[in-house]
Amino acid sequence: xxxxxxKPITPEQLQAEMERMARDTKxxxxxxxxxxxxxxxxxxxxxxxxxxxxxERLVAELSVHDxxxxxxxxxxxxxxxxxSITTSDETIYSLPEVDLCTGDTWTxxxxxxxxxxxxxxKAVWTGSEMIIWGGLGNNGINLNTGGRYNPITxxxxxxxxxxxxxxxxxxxxxxxxxxxxxWGAAMISSV
Numbered sequence: 539x540x541x542x543x544x545k546p547i548t549p550e551q552l553q554a555e556m557e558r559m560a561r562d563t564k565x566x567x568x569x570x571x572x573x574x575x576x577x578x579x580x581x582x583x584x585x586x587x588x589x590x591x592x593x594e595r596l597v598a599e600l601s602v603h604d605x606x607x608x609x610x611x612x613x614x615x616x617x618x619x620x621x622s623i624t625t626s627d628e629t630i631y632s633l634p635e636v637d638l639c640t641g642d643t644w645t646x647x648x649x650x651x652x653x654x655x656x657x658x659x660k661a662v663w664t665g666s667e668m669i670i671w672g673g674l675g676n677n678g679i680n681l682n683t684g685g686r687y688n689p690i691t692x693x694x695x696x697x698x699x700x701x702x703x704x705x706x707x708x709x710x711x712x713x714x715x716x717x718x719x720x721w722g723a724a725m726i727s728s729v
Contacts, residue, residue, distance in 0.1 A: 547592065549629045555588040556580070560634035562645060564689035568666070570636045572690065580631035591691050595650050651694040653685040658707035662718050666690075669718055671697055673707045680705035 563569045576582045653659075659673025659681070671684030682705035684697040709723030 547589065549584070549631065551592060552584040552588045553631055555592040556584055556631065557634045559588065559591070559691070560636045562692055563636065564645070566636045569690050573633065573636065578633055580633040581629070583633065584631045591693060594693060647687065648692045648694065651685065651696060652687075653683060653694070653696070654681070656681055659684070660709055660711040662711050662713040664713055669697065671711065671718070671720065672705070672709055680707050682706070
């Protein structure tokens with residue numbers, strides 16, 4: 539991101555990301571526990587938790603809008619480089635309060651890196667994230683793609699295509715406590 543913008547991510551951006559996480563989390567008790575595991579140290583939380591999430595979201599937004607492929611070129615150039623985090627001893631972060639009483643409300647989820655729109659897909663809850671897989675795409679073609687949604691970090695990660703089942707919709711899925719099993723359904727796509 540620094541190479542793309544020609545400036546580093548600022549402490550203000552990291553503080554805002556921590557506040558967004560605390561304000562928008564769907565599992566406040568888990569986020570509070572994560573903060574505790576990081577020693578409730580605002581600097582550690584900013585650098586180890588907020589920075590990667592902020593960069594992931596910013597890169598995803600740039601990828602959508604970067605028609606000149608400048609981001610891809612910079613990413614390739616940076617792949618072999620070593621990066622270090624430069625911080626100022628004067629940077630002071632404040633730990634945001636995580637509200638444990640969120641009430642019965644609806645909040646939209648992030649769509650950054652979310653799977654494409656689909657019907658007849660299936661989802662499982664793993665205890666910490668939701669996995670959505672398969673289904674029928676808008677073009678009427680069965681899909682063998684999906685995504686993992688983490689409500690604490692409000693982030694999506696695409697499921698791997700390596701070893702993925704064949705494309706299908708209307709299938710059954712179960713969670714075994716450590717893996718999702720996909721079974722059955724029509725695998726033929728309509729055109």
